[in-house]
Amino acid sequence: MRIACVGGGPAGLYFAISMKLRNPEHELVVFERNRAGDTFGWGVVFSDQTMENLEANDPVSAKAMRDELAHWDDIDVHVDDGERRAKVTSSGHGFIGIGRKRLLQILQARAVELGVELRFEVDVEPDDALLGAYDLVIAADGVNSKLRERYAEHFDCDVEVRRNRFMWLGVRQRFDAFTFIFVKTEHGWVWAHAYPFDRETATFIVECAPETFARFGFDEMSQDETCRACERIFERYLGGHSLMTNAAHLRGSAWLNFRRILCGAWRYRNCILLGDAAHTAHFSIGSGTKLAFEDAIKLSQVLNDGDLPAEAALEQYRETRQLEVLKLQSAARNSTDWFEDLERYLRFEPPQFAYALLTRSQRVSHENLRLRDPRWLADVERWFAERATGVAPPRPTPPMFTPFRLRDLELKNRIVVSPMAMYSARDGQPGDFHMVHYGARALGGAGLVYTEMTCVSPEGRITPGCPGLWNDAQAAAWGRIVDFVHTHTDARLCVQLGHSGAKGSTRVAWEGIDLPLGVGDWPLLAPSDVPWSDDNARPRPMTRADMDAVREQFVQATRRADRAGFDMLELHCAHGYLLSAFISPTQNHRRDAYGGSLESRLRYPLEVFRAMRAAWPERKPMSVRISAHDWVGEAGVTPAEAVEISRAFVEAGVDIIDVSSGQVTKAERPVYGRMFQTPFADKIRNELGVATMAVGNIYEIDHVNSILVAGRADLCALARPHQMDPNWTLRAAAQQAFAEPPVPSQYHSGYRQLAINLERAGQMTLLA
DSSP states (O other), X not given: XXXXXXXXXXXXXXXXHHHHHHOTTOEEEEEESSOTTOOOOOEEEEEHHHHHHHHHHOXXXXXXXXXXXXXXXXXXXXXXXXSXXXXXXXXXXXXXXXXXXXXXXXXHHHHHHTTOEEEESOOOOOSHHHHHHSSEEEEOOOTTOHXXXXXXXXXXXXXXXXXXXXXXXXXXXXXXXXXXXXEEETTEEEXXXXXXXXXXXXXXXXXXXXXXXXXXXXXXXXXXHHHHHHHHHTGGGTTTOOEEOOOTTSSSOOXXXXXXXXXXXXXXXXXXXXXXXXXXXXXXXXXXXXXXHHHHHHHHHHHTOTTSOHHHHHHHHHHHHHHHHHHHHHHHHHHHHHHHTGGGTTTXXXXXXXXXXXXXXXXXXXXXXXXXXXXXXXXXXXXXXHHHHSSXXXXXXXXXXXXXXXXXXXXXXXXXXXXXOXXXXXXXXXXXXXXXXXXXXXXXXXXXXXXXXXXXSGGGOSSTTOOBOSSHHHHHHHHHHHHHHHHHOSOEEEEEEEOOGGGOSBOOGGGTTTOBOSSSOOOOEESSSOOSSTTSOOOEEOOHHHHHHHHHHHHHHHHHHHHHTOXXXXXXXOTTSHHHHHXXXXXXXXXXXTSSSHHHHHHHHHHHHHHHXXXXXXXXXXXXXXXXXXXXXXXXXXXXXXXXXXXXXXXXXXXXXXXXXXXXXXXXXOOOOTTTTHHHHHHHHHHHTOEEEEESSOOSHHHHHHHHXXXXXXXXXXXXXXXXXXXXXXXXXXXXXXXXXXXXXXXXXXXXXXXXXXXXXXXXXXXX
């Protein structure tokens, strides 16, 4: 084939090399608009795994890179607020780096050696004539790709511009670790990402929030003035060396906003996107060059696979690489969000701040850190346990097994059995199934066990199988379960009270979720006459009299919950049920004092909560479950509004926010993934300073410990894992060799056998 590569960076050069290696008969020309020696970056970073891929693809260029690589294992985290300076070092991270200029020299030399034609100082016109002159045109011209922009409508390109400002600088100083430096200035926090790439030079990326950028007046400074200003900020960390810019080709400021590029199509006619032209990953996870190399390898493989037609080969390239790209972009988004929300974490103590930084992308987990630096992680675990108990433990304690206190309630550990609808009550009364169901999960070691949504009236049920607390017989039945749990376990019980609203009068789950009963339907109440779906009945908008009556039902259920002996009470204001429907503009279309603004939409749920708080003992805690995101953009509740919703409940006396999302409207478009709701718990906890509970696709020990130590939530609620394994917590204790497991006396022999079996199978986490 006759192929043109537009762009002479790592992507275009390495693709040309890879094609020539697979078939020397290919004719390849690389067009680069700059001179051969020009480069406008500093160093590039990638992993040992990337180097292994390069060695397998082309041992010659890989060896040349190996000889030039800078290696380091440590990450140093400096936090300097003017009064306190802290440094945290962790090891075992295994970074490698090389100067961008030296990398290009190696790739250029290898390309010429293989017969690739390099044409410098040629600014190719991205037009149909170019596409007609070659069999393939590879758009490897970077984030600002002219080829991609020329045919933008065909590439389905989505560009997201992130808020923080950053600038690539260099310094003639060797840092012995990947170094993060956070400095508080008179204008706000400014921080640097610094890493070595040769014996005497390091990349030094300066970043700040846009507000800090404006207050400093960076937009009015020349590049030289910016370097001098940043030298003053980071003076004590630069060893007297000057900061340098190599972006003189840019007029004025060289500050940037990161642009996240994602293309739905990577090919138009015979033009194929490669590297940053097709996708970008934020510099804070250092994967741009890695993605470019791996794109080049995969594209060259499929183009030289004689068993695949050209159309199928190119589609395989996109499908295979896009999956990897999406994974990295997801991690990059997490990392970008962390830096954009940085100030919420700067109040953390140094061990937790460093831990949160290291785990920000969710690619690095608690146990991954143990593999990297077991001694450092053991110290972090001791710190976390001492912070929870006030006493330094003799050995590291798994974070999930530290206690947590809410008012007079002390939980033995941070594991919560989340509410799970069982649809097995008769006339609202729990029976033997509930005794066994809740008793088994309490015996299984969880610190806190929730009831399913327990309804405050017969008309407030979701289905005929939902339990209630609208009469004394139900309270007595619940009391029997509470007594069993208190007598035989250390677990505590929380009752979740709610009213179904427009989502009521439906069949039990296994007969069809959300489907109307058909026979025996009851009338529905809601803030507005908005049916849950086209299949469900239209509810009657609540009058003030209805609101008074329902509020009193919540109060009476609260009093019965106390008499039944529950340790904690939660008000259900999530998932589109009655009080959630008041909060969400997707369901609340009222034009009176209870609709419109968020303040007005919150008025009735807060009224109910305050009445319940007055009826509930002062010593006992209360929580509220909210949907922190309606997943319909600005048309519904957003994470920013969730903070204000939580603030209102905190002012009303709530002790912890149970942070869920969605299920409020059928129009929702949620984005699922592991721990997908935890960022909402993180946001609320660390912007308001209130305790939160994380829930949603949390299913591994690693998830729980990472969430807790990173300060993203205070408790972790697991539903389906507990549904299938009531002993999930005991199993977690055995896997982590926890010295004081929450095991009932009757189960000690079984627990010991479990621990032995796990050790034999090599499934134990070895605590230092």
